[in-house]
Amino acid sequence: QVQLVESGGGVVQPGKSLRLSCAASGFTFSTDAIHWVRQAPGKGPEWVAFISNDGSRKYYADSVKGRFIISRDNSQNTLSLQMNSLRAEDTAVYFCARDQRDTWCVDYWGQGALVTVSS
Amino acid sequence: QSALTQPASVSGSPGQSITISCTGTSGDVGAYNFVSWYQQHPGRAPKLLVYEVTKRPSGVPDRFSGSKSGKTASLTISGLQAEDESEYYCFSFTTRNTWVFGGGTKLTVL
Numbered sequence: 001q002v003q004l005v006e007s008g009g010g011v012v013q014p015g016k017s018l019r020l021s022c023a024a025s026g027f028t029f030s031t032d033a034i035h036w037v038r039q040a041p042g043k044g045p046e047w048v049a050f051i052s053n054d055g056s057r058k059y060y061a062d063s064v065k066g067r068f069i070i071s072r073d074n075s076q077n078t079l080s081l082q083m084n085s086l087r088a089e090d091t092a093v094y095f096c097a098r099d100q101r102d103t104w105c106v107d108y109w110g111q112g113a114l115v116t117v118s119s
Numbered sequence: 120q121s122a123l124t125q126p127a128s129v130s131g132s133p134g135q136s137i138t139i140s141c142t143g144t145s146g147d148v149g150a151y152n153f154v155s156w157y158q159q160h161p162g163r164a165p166k167l168l169v170y171e172v173t174k175r176p177s178g179v180p181d182r183f184s185g186s187k188s189g190k191t192a193s194l195t196i197s198g199l200q201a202e203d204e205s206e207y208y209c210f211s212f213t214t215r216n217t218w219v220f221g222g223g224t225k226l227t228v229l
Contacts, residue, residue, distance in 0.1 A: 044223040059216045104212040105155035109164035
């Protein structure tokens with residue numbers, strides 16, 4: 001079965017960096033695009049970033065553009081989100097989520113990793 | 120990118136039908152038929168209910184149906200059941216090659 005497992009969350013000070021990882025299994029990772037979606041406490045989900053199956057296309061939400069970098073290693077079935085210049089408003093649970101091919105929606109989600117930006 | 124507009128809350132009695140609207144712009148909901156709907160229970164990841172406006176993944180009951188007219192998409196839940204009480208979100212691909220969620224609608228089953 002499809003599994004996505006995030007790791008790397010934690011507490012970080014404003015202005016610092018953090019790297020999230022997502023380990024994928026149960027499907028052919030190299031054929032599917034992946035998203036990062038975050039959800040602040042008590043709020044709705046917010047789309048963060050997208051990477052195509054081969055890594056050639058990357059798109060970002062305006063709120064993170066220039067600060068976050070999405071990448072993937074298809075040889076290791078892993079996805080990463082490098083988060084720089086973190087702000088308090090980046091505090092959220094971060095989900096990696098598989099793009100359902102050709103439909104531009106998400107069909108499988110990880111359990112999420114909590115990132116808290118606080119001094 | 121502003122969130123798509125959903126009513127904050129809707130309610131209905133068991134067996135009844137309710138509809139949740141999701142209003143966007145010509146750059147998102149109005150641009151493509153790439154609108155999807157998710158159900159999220161507290162502490163859980165969202166679950167896909169409808170994609171490409173009207174399609175249901177396998178395993179989703181046909182009580183859940185989607186539609187769209189212009190810049191507004193809708194999710195209808197018929198034959199309401201107690202377990203349908205949850206938060207619902209719409210999600211749309213945009214002309215800027217980004218995606219945007221709705222603000223969410225809390226469904227209460229009376």
